[in-house]
Structure formats: C-alpha cells, structure tokens
Amino acid sequence: MVVCLCKGVADGAIRRAIRAGARTVPDIGRACGAGTGCGSCQNLLACALRHEDLRRARPDVPAVLAAAYAPLQPAGAAPGAMSGVMPGAMPGAMQ
Numbered sequence: 001m002v003v004c005l006c007k008g009v010a011d012g013a014i015r016r017a018i019r020a021g022a023r024t025v026p027d028i029g030r031a032c033g034a035g036t037g038c039g040s041c042q043n044l045l046a047c048a049l050r051h052e053d054l055r056r057a058r059p060d061v062p063a064v065l066a067a068a069y070a071p072l073q074p075a076g077a078a079p080g081a082m083s084g085v086m087p088g089a090m091p092g093a094m095q
Contacts, residue, residue: 003034003041003044003045003048004033004034004035004037004041004045005037005040005041006036006037006038006041007032007033007034007036007037009032009033009034011048013032013034014028014032014034014045014048015048015052016032017031017032017034018048018049018052019052022049023049024049025042025045025046025049028045028048028049
C-alpha cells in the first residue's frame with residue numbers, strides 16, 4: 001500500500017527503513033523519501049515507528065491481536081482482515 005503519495009513510497013519500504021535503523025520521521029525521509037513532500041503522511045510514519053517499537057518490545061502482540069479479533073472475522077476471511085467489522089463493533093469506531 002502506498003503511504004506517501006508525493007514520493008510513491010509503499011509501506012514495505014517504510015518498514016525496511018525502520019528495521020534498518022530509522023528512529024524518527026526525518027530518518028525515514030532520509031532513508032526512503034517518505035514524508036519529504038507535502039508532509040501529510042508524517043502522522044502515518046510516526047504510527048509506523050510506534051508499531052515497530054511495540055513489535056520489538058512485544059513480539060507476541062500480533063498473535064494476541066489476531067486471537068482477540070478472530071470472532072469478528074467473516075467466514076473465510078484472511079487472518080487479520082477487518083472487512084467484516086461494522087462501525088460501532090469496536091470501541092472508538094466511527095458511528
């Protein structure tokens with residue numbers, strides 16, 4: 001999925017930059033160019049940094065989340081797919 005439209009940078013390139021040592025949004029920009037155009041994706045880049053920090057600190061989290069959301073998945077949905085979740089089915093979801 002393309003995260004930075006200005007530079008055409010996909011999420012995989014952003015994850016690789018973080019795993020290669022990027023620790024700030026400007027670090028990501030220097031590594032792959034994301035966030036160096038209009039800046040509208042910088043919040044997403046910050047979220048990616050937090051996600052990778054959590055992944056490193058708690059490698060069990062993806063499995064825990066998958067188990068927690070499994071009852072919300074439509075039959076035959078790919079693991080982690082959220083297409084079957086209706087607004088309001090999760091706390092904080094838009095109504």
